[in-house]
Amino acid sequence: MIFKGLVKYYFYVIKHKYYVGKECFNRGLYWQGLTHDLSKFGLTETIAYSYLFKIFKNPVLLSYGFLKRGIPSHHYRKIVAARLSHIRKNSHHWNHWVYLNDDGQVEGHLMPVRYAIEMICDWNVKTKMGSRTASSWYAIHKNKIVIHQDNRKLIEDLL
Numbered sequence: 003m004i005f006k007g008l009v010k011y012y013f014y015v016i017k018h019k020y021y022v023g024k025e026c027f028n029r030g031l032y033w034q035g036l037t038h039d040l041s042k043f044g045l046t047e048t049i050a051y052s053y054l055f056k057i058f059k060n061p062v063l064l065s066y067g068f069l070k071r072g073i074p075s076h077h078y079r080k081i082v083a084a085r086l087s088h089i090r091k092n093s094h095h096w097n098h099w100v101y102l103n104d105d106g107q108v109e110g111h112l113m114p115v116r117y118a119i120e121m122i123c124d125w126n127v128k129t130k131m132g133s134r135t136a137s138s139w140y141a142i143h144k145n146k147i148v149i150h151q152d153n154r155k156l157i158e159d160l161l
Contacts (some may be wrong), residue, residue, distance in 0.1 A: 007056025025123035041091040050084035094120035110149040137161040
């Protein structure tokens with residue numbers, strides 16, 4: 003019943019886009035509010051994520067470690083490919099701005115302010131679906147986030 007997963011997935015995406023758009027509009031980021039996560043309607047992400055919505059009640063809150071253990075490997079590979087595609091197509095993800103230089107060092111490049119604020123709007127909406135705030139989520143994960151120091155200061159000031 004892929005149709006059930008597809009309907010649940012699109013319902014989630016539309017709801018998520020609405021709330022992130024609302025947060026972006028409140029901060030004067032009209033274009034970001036309108037275009038946020040449009041890639042989620044593409045085939046790569048739709049196929050992979052609708053599978054998750056078919057088998058899990060709330061896959062948004064699942065960790066990738068759990069997914070790797072909880073689903074067949076061929077589905078996991080599709081989900082990872084969809085996630086990588088999403089990050090590369092959407093500049094509001096900190097991972098989009100990470101660069102592995104020739105020396106093997108991982109660097110966070112400067113993210114334009116509008117994308118950093120959109121990222122915070124995204125975090126605010128995602129964390130409302132769970133049990134914590136964006137600032138508490140950030141406090142737990144900040145040591146794993148590779149980001150330019152100017153962006154880190156902006157994020158910490160805004161949270």
